[in-house]
Amino acid sequence: MAVAPSAEGWAPFRGHRTWYRVTGRPDGGRPPVVVVHGGPGSTHDYLLRLAALAEDGWPVVHYDQLGNGASTHLRDAGADFWTVGLFRAELDNLLRHLGIQDRYVLVGHSWGGLLSAAHAADRPEGLRGLVIADSPASYPLWRQEMEVLRAALPRGVDRILRAHERAGTVDSPAYVAAVRVFNDRHVCRVRPWPPEYVATVMEIANNPTVYRTMNGPSEFHVVGTLRDWSVEDVLPDITVPTLVLSGRHDEATEVTVRPFQERIPDVRWEVLEESSHMPHLEEPERFHALLVEFLKGLDA
Template sequence: MSTEGTIPFTVDGETYHTWYKLFGDLKTCTKRPVVFVHGGPGMSHHYLLPNQYFYHQAGIPVILYDQIGGGASSHRPDAPTEFWVPELFMDELDNLTKALGIDDDFGLFGQSWGGMLAAHYAASRTPKGLRRLIIANSPASVALNTQGTDALLSKFPDEYITMMRKHEAEGTVDSDEYQDGAMLFAKKHTCTVDPWPLDLLKAFEIFKKDMTVCRAMLGPYEFQTTGNLKDWDITGILHNVACPTLLISAPLDQIQEVAVLPFFQKIPKVKWVELQDSTHLAQYEEPEKYFKVILDFLENTAPVS
């Protein structure tokens, strides 16, 4: 069973709405619900839909939602750049768990930007009800992420790198040549399934209709961050993450090992799994292993060390 709804979310006296989709029944289910936090910033829940597997297979309630500014949640294309900061999305996540009545006992899964947000939330707010944290394909700092991206780019032909950097320097990133170049990189380091799955294509289709959040937080460029997240770094507070944590990455992920390593080094109770046959979206590229690793973590009551 699944249900959909919206939850009011008030920011500076103005009310927005967070759209969510729930697989399962929070009132009758005895298993801990898990909230899935999508990437972007500014994407939607659609590409995370394969994760309903955990409800259908194991009876774990699965909550997907669209962060404000994306998908079916409230949009704010006229908001100033400074509106779009991690604290806004942490407030929204707090609001969501409280409204659904799960803030005293829940799991949290974040992928890409969603993992950055989930880790930041766990480390800075240390929510008492957070029992399991999964950080998938996410960096611990933007500077380290850029370092990893540069290493991946160095393996591309010189003319490709020159072309992409030229467009970024000249501000012509909306050109077909640059966008085609970005897709070339994505097909190698974001998702290697060909053609891309329909849920992933739908997420990108919706995302491109309103890129306000992405442009404000990341900037317009594929390989450098100039937005509000340019100095984002939570490596200094990761020791505050109190709950058992699972890291998921891959050798050819667009998020490279150098950017994932601080999670492993500094979170007290952590397990790190590298999926060898996927890149950034293992739910499509390596689903059997992906689902098994996560399900084992969610259902294992033994300590993680």
């Protein structure tokens, strides 16, 4: 590996910079675990607890995808700039910059899981294993299931949401409060929200350019450029061992996750019963144990 352990830096990318942090010692014999965060337009902060894998011998790489966090912000870039291809190329570039492209594991969360699946479907030689956490296999399925979850919200909440979505007033306090009702049920059920999750929420609020462009104003109102994107068709091309994780109360419902189990040849799916979209924060011990078990299996 080309960088020192427990180091931070920037990888040059198309005239911009991708921030990264490496935790752990790369000379212990185990492949680095690259953590691919959600959003799009999120940051690494809410996934920082995965750095604990370094204590078990796996170096951990966190990074902020272009447009947010400590990476280059591009508030004026148009929708034609923020593409899946951009973020796939950024991940490839980071692997090469760190010198780990010949041996690594990906852990992708939410949008990061779809991005990681698309990467894995290209069958890169250095990829040793894949973890897809709390991710839908397609945004059409996601949008379908959002209707189911919205209909089950407390009386009047969805009516408030839809009124503001029709009016375009999604920044109003009433809309934000109604979004919180959904998020408390299906995104993070820990009270109060853990500080690392709050940090990511604040980063998105500080610069929602990527999130609003590719996703939309909320988790359940997906009107951005990803609204019709899916990785379902390429899942059979994934040849590495794959662990799929989701929460029983997850906004990534079982319907949206099931294609991973049905189409990836070497796959195991675990549902965390007390979690929603953040099992690494809601059931951290169970989540960590599942990751370590999977990673040790790759060693074997």
